[in-house]
Amino acid sequence: MKQKDHEAEYxxxxxxxxxxxxxxxxxxxxxxxxxxxxxxxxxxxxxxxxKKNLFEAVFQEALGKVFGKxxxxxxxxxxxxxxxxxxxxxxIDLLISDPYIPAFVIHEINHNPEGIxxxxxxxxxxxxxxLIELINNEIKNNNLKDIDPFQIxxxxxxxxxxxxxxxxxxxxxxxxDEELFIELMNERKKIIxxxxxxxxxx
Amino acid sequence: MKQKDHEAEYxxxxxxxxxxxxxxxxxxxxxxxxxxxxxxxxxxxxxxxxKKNLFEAVFQEALGKVFGKxxxxxxxxxxxxxxxxxxxxxxIDLLISDPYIPAFVIHEINHNPEGIxxxxxxxxxxxxxxLIELINNEIKNNNLKDIDPFQIxxxxxxxxxxxxxxxxxxxxxxxxDEELFIELMNERKKIIxxxxxxxxxx
DNA sequence: GTCTATATAGGGATAGAC
DNA sequence: GTCTATCCCTATATAGAC
Numbered sequence: 281m282k283q284k285d286h287e288a289e290y291x292x293x294x295x296x297x298x299x300x301x302x303x304x305x306x307x308x309x310x311x312x313x314x315x316x317x318x319x320x321x322x323x324x325x326x327x328x329x330x331k332k333n334l335f336e337a338v339f340q341e342a343l344g345k346v347f348g349k350x351x352x353x354x355x356x357x358x359x360x361x362x363x364x365x366x367x368x369x370x371x372i373d374l375l376i377s378d379p380y381i382p383a384f385v386i387h388e389i390n391h392n393p394e395g396i397x398x399x400x401x402x403x404x405x406x407x408x409x410x411l412i413e414l415i416n417n418e419i420k421n422n423n424l425k426d427i428d429p430f431q432i433x434x435x436x437x438x439x440x441x442x443x444x445x446x447x448x449x450x451x452x453x454x455x456x457d458e459e460l461f462i463e464l465m466n467e468r469k470k471i472i473x474x475x476x477x478x479x480x481x482x
Numbered sequence: 483m484k485q486k487d488h489e490a491e492y493x494x495x496x497x498x499x500x501x502x503x504x505x506x507x508x509x510x511x512x513x514x515x516x517x518x519x520x521x522x523x524x525x526x527x528x529x530x531x532x533k534k535n536l537f538e539a540v541f542q543e544a545l546g547k548v549f550g551k552x553x554x555x556x557x558x559x560x561x562x563x564x565x566x567x568x569x570x571x572x573x574i575d576l577l578i579s580d581p582y583i584p585a586f587v588i589h590e591i592n593h594n595p596e597g598i599x600x601x602x603x604x605x606x607x608x609x610x611x612x613l614i615e616l617i618n619n620e621i622k623n624n625n626l627k628d629i630d631p632f633q634i635x636x637x638x639x640x641x642x643x644x645x646x647x648x649x650x651x652x653x654x655x656x657x658x659d660e661e662l663f664i665e666l667m668n669e670r671k672k673i674i675x676x677x678x679x680x681x682x683x684x
Numbered sequence: 685g686t687c688t689a690t691a692t693a694g695g696g697a698t699a700g701a702c
Numbered sequence: 703g704t705c706t707a708t709c710c711c712t713a714t715a716t717a718g719a720c
Contacts, residue, residue: 406655471637
């Protein structure tokens with residue numbers, strides 16, 4: 281009936297994102313995705329051949345988002361502190377708008393570690409070597425303490441991403457509602473670079 | 483045949499831990515747990531009535547581990563830096579011996595956020611108020627900068643836990659094998675307190 | 685392209701012999 | 703307590719009408 285072209289496909293993808301993010305691959309039900317999209321279950325198989333196919337479309341989009349922005353901030357102009365601030369700022373913005381992505385990606389990768397290798401090598405250019413060299417240079421120039429760059433990078437990434445992964449637990453323990461959580465994450469944009477730069481500056 | 487008492491039950495629990503941690507609740511198969519335990523599938527239902535029951539036994543043990551040690555370090559004697567070091571040290575040790583636990587607990591809580599409330603209130607005494615007051619005191623005494631205690635706590639916890647959650651991705655990107663990973667995590671015991679204390683000390 | 689009806693398999697759970 | 707055989711529901715996937 282509807283000739284609206286990619287409309288159905290788009291709605292299926294949106295619905296699939298919601299359900300897969302919420303339930304994971306094995307917990308997700310094709311019926312729930314169909315309901316969420318407001319269409320029939322058979323349509324899912326018409327547009328995407330199988331559950332696995334549909335999942336992979338959702339998964340790769342999520343992978344692209346988590347890995348896409350990591351390097352770009354650090355290749356911008358400015359000193360190390362500026363780059364760090366720029367990264368944390370844009371990454372937390374990304375996570376505020378798509379808070380489910382890190383937990384989703386990490387869970388699925390943990391359960392299929394081989395699956396990631398193909399994708400990461402092909403599509404996403406995640407080359408930590410440039411970042412490591414950047415930090416090593418700062419150390420050589422006496423701007424930063426002599427700390428293993430891996431440990432510095434790890435601390436930055438952890439501080440930005442983990443609160444979103446642990447959100448349900450943290451919200452409960454600290455009694456934080458949705459609005460306050462976003463406010464706190466926005467504050468973290470300033471606080472993470474502040475703590476870490478003071479922690480590693482020479 | 484075997485009258486070895488709790489032997490079978492113990493083996494089932496060990497097998498269930500492995501499989502649930504690896505696959506999550508919905509991904510786990512009773513058959514795989516039985517194989518892993520080296521017994522028959524029917525025995526699982528004899529000892530634990532259902533998959534859900536078995537899962538909950540595994541889940542609650544994991545919850546106890548992640549939340550058990552959080553508060554004890556911070557209520558030890560010594561100044562804030564000592565307490566922080568003691569916490570990071572014992573927590574990373576815990577995660578080195580049970581590296582799968584954080585990802586497991588977080589995933590299951592994300593998929594059943596209501597489930598946690600009963601457990602956390604009853605069994606695990608996680609009261610962040612004491613920790614917040616401890617930090618506020620240090621701020622008042624001019625030992626620490628005036629930073630929201632939540633943000634400090636968040637940075638500590640994130641830095642310690644996240645590397646274990648993101649391990650499969652990180653190992654791949656940074657080309658880290660099992661042995662090196664443990665070495666790096668052991669180094670983190672010194673580096674996290676160092677970076678954070680320098681970052682927040684007045 | 686969209687729907688209803690149905691085939692098929694997989695996996696949790698139980699019955700019942702030993 | 704332990705095993706084999708089997709029940710039965712659920713969920714993916716397809717057939718086929720419109």
